[in-house]
Amino acid sequence: MIRSNASEMAAKLVAGETTSVALTAAHLDRIRAVDVDVHAFLHVDSEGALAQAAAVDAKRAKGEKLSPLAGVPLALKDVLTQKGIPTTCGSKILAGWRPPYDSSVVANLKRNDIVILGKTNMDEFAMGSSTENSAFGPTHNPWDLTRIPGGSGGGSSAALAAFQAPLAIGTDTGGSIRQPAAVTGTVGVKPTYGGVSRFGLVAFSSSLDQAGPCARTVLDAALLHEAIAGYDPKDSTSINAPVPAVVAAAKSGNVKGMKIGVVKELNGDGYQSGVRTRFEESLELLAGAGAEIVQVSAPNFEYALAAYYLIAPSECSSNLARFDAMRYGLRVGDIDGASAESVMNLTREAGFGREVKRRIILGTYALSSGYYDAYYGSAQKVRTLITQDFNKAFARCDVMVSPTCPTTAFKIGEKSNDPIAMYLNDIATIPVNMAGIGGMSLPAGLAPEDGLPVGFQIMAPAMQDQRMYLVGAALEAALLSKWGAPLLSQAPALAGS
């Protein structure tokens, strides 16, 4: 039962073939069996999940009209607040904190009766591409436990690939939904910036952060997308417009006549050969489904990474100032006569990990007087150039595509001492965040040389998210008929299965 897709589970619930309590219990059993090896979860709320499931079953028994995913379980990235449930952001500075309110994403999940199993592991404050920066230990990729599951949302992607949950929520600042999806053979979508409320999403880089759906199929991601998206007056950057019709697009998958732009700069040198093989194959399948493949160029994308590593640290140095040991979280050194400043200094020293400190210092430098124009100011100009590149390209095509990442999953520990090598993972995902548009990653198969999953990225103009789902559904269907079974059926069995 746990290996089905969310939409199949939902259909069984509607048909009365199973209950949400049974489904939830099956996933909790699975978590108990395999999370020792995977470590996707930081907190499992068995009691709360079963209570929520029982409440959905009772509503269904009474004949109430329920939402499409009602009763289906989900794993929540630990960067979103859920009332009364520990929310750590993978950081010691928030260990033990139980927020007194729900994020808007969680409120939407509860309104749709989606059952929340627990909180998933992540790089501390979403800063990283491997989940190795979690203060609570790394998550392991279910395809190969010695490898990273991507990051920052490696807990969410691993939970899907290990069948611990059929749905998950991620957040994406520079690729933290899409890159984990790519390296675990799952689907992840970063909606248009402003499409999903950021209220209750602990801020890393406010002009880039966006929550979105993670799942094992394009349709499941679309159903979850519609459940969490929409205008929220509590987020001043929330877009007040109808949610794009992503479920209809995922059900249609008709790409006849669509123009698909291959980004010249996001391919070639630096991309693993198996990644390129799978990418080319996907292009052929899309052409076979009736799409027209065109070449587009985005010359300024090569500066995106540099701009990102100025903008995101600058915004984080400001956002993380809230962790001051005064109102919540860790407090260190509060002895008689200690000043507030010394308590702050000691708390932030003890509470933040290495990468977080590195970025706060970098951001503090980039924003300091005398350097502002050269660094932060220049990065903002690059942001304009990247947006212009997208606009020019989208004048010639409906969506743009690329490999999601240059390589398949690397070994845990392989890049942890080389920040620049680590940052290069995000080279193909960052431009989307800079422009605030939508991006999706879906599985394109396994790289022949290492047998590990490769991701195919689809980018669409702002508030045209449905186009990603059209193309994603078409490619998924073509690949499925080629493979004969979902990609994850080729993943090795874990101890618990």
Place this chain on the structure above:
Amino acid sequence: MSSLSRDDVANLARLARIEMSEEELISLSNEFTVILDAVARVQEVAAADVEPTSHPLPLRNVFRPDVVVPSLTTKEALSGAPAQEESRFRVPQILGEE
């Protein structure tokens, strides 16, 4: 080539309110030589005539109606406080002794 000395990092750490060990100051200062070289590439294309973008959405001030809605109770607001006293956050000394 840009670089940050150990003292530069110490000054930034002070501004960012993070206590740092000598070992951390030195290793960060070494790493920043590499990182600043990589990020300084933005200057290659940031011409004077390019407008900066601070945010993906063209937003100005966003207002909501000024109506009273339910909010956190005092107990809830204080639920995560490291220390509290008389329904308030208790914080370390902020002003000097004198």
